[in-house]
Amino acid sequence: MAIEIETRAEQVETGWRDKDGFVGPYRPGNGPRTDPRGEFPTGPEIGSRLPDIRCLDADGQAFDLHQDRGDSAAIVIFYRSAVW
């Protein structure tokens, strides 16, 4: 899949306004605002089992998502960062 970078932007007094009207310091298409235009990968398909997630939790302990949730339904969010 050839993924394009969304670069539509307008410079305003307080930064750069993207195509949806969000204003930020980075020009869309650069740094953290390097967003796709059109199709982009969204990972495993609906109807498939959520692939294993084994990593660390916030306390630095080994973590296994399917083991942790047991028989519960769950929401699994992938986001940019808690630092910036």
Place this chain on the structure above:
Amino acid sequence: MAEFDAGGIRVYALSYDEADALADFRNAHGITYTLLSDPDSEVIRAYGILNTLIDPEDHPWFGIPYPGTYVIDSNGTITHKFFDSNLAVRAGPEQLLRALRGEPAAATGTAVEVAEPDEVTVHVFLDGESLTPTVQRDLIVRFQVPNGRHVYAEPAPEGSVAIDVKLEPNERIVQRPLIRPSSELHMLAGTDESFPVHHGEFEVRLPLTVNGGVLDEGSHASLTLNGTIRWQACDNEVCDIPVSRSFELTVPVTKSPPVALRGEAGQALEPNARAHFQRMMDRRKSRV
């Protein structure tokens, strides 16, 4: 979170941050869901959602995913996905609860009702108590079509009108394509013609958020959504003329939830914020 807890629904949020940065974030904001640390983006890569548009040399941004959310059932099967091309737009809690429960989580008290001579009833409301910058919520248009009647779905036959919902342009509103329910094929009696229709009670949903412009001005704590709903109802023999009705729905606008260590606007930085960011810069430089 209370509604997720009450429903026995676990919530996990994964990022490429170091564990201790997540612990600080959790403690600074009283977060009760589970934060997961994937500093080498191993899980993100395995999922195939690493943002590869970012140059690996571009520190510290390289390593983030195309952000999105998976909803899984008790068997671990993915039932819904929420991904948006704009990093700033994310699924709202009501959208996720609705995905799990199959029904709206909340409704503003200012629902608009439209009842027509063709006996089709339409309610318009926001699934949520307010609009919040970056957080998506659905404008729900609920149709009730009497027994023995149907309305055209998309694509309608030539000269007919499928159900549609359109908002008037508003530079503060970020909207995404209308989500329509699945349709059924209706056979025209005595012919081999068929076309897609909707029956009974169903909803169309228009995902919305605001881009922050409302709160920037300080004095606007609400936003008025103006729009138009169209439909055309038929029974097995005749069709009514298409109906077009406008609506106006005023909803409160609330401020964004905390999204980073910087916390609430105007508050001091969380004590370790700069150190975490610096480490993130250094880390990426040493690992590429």
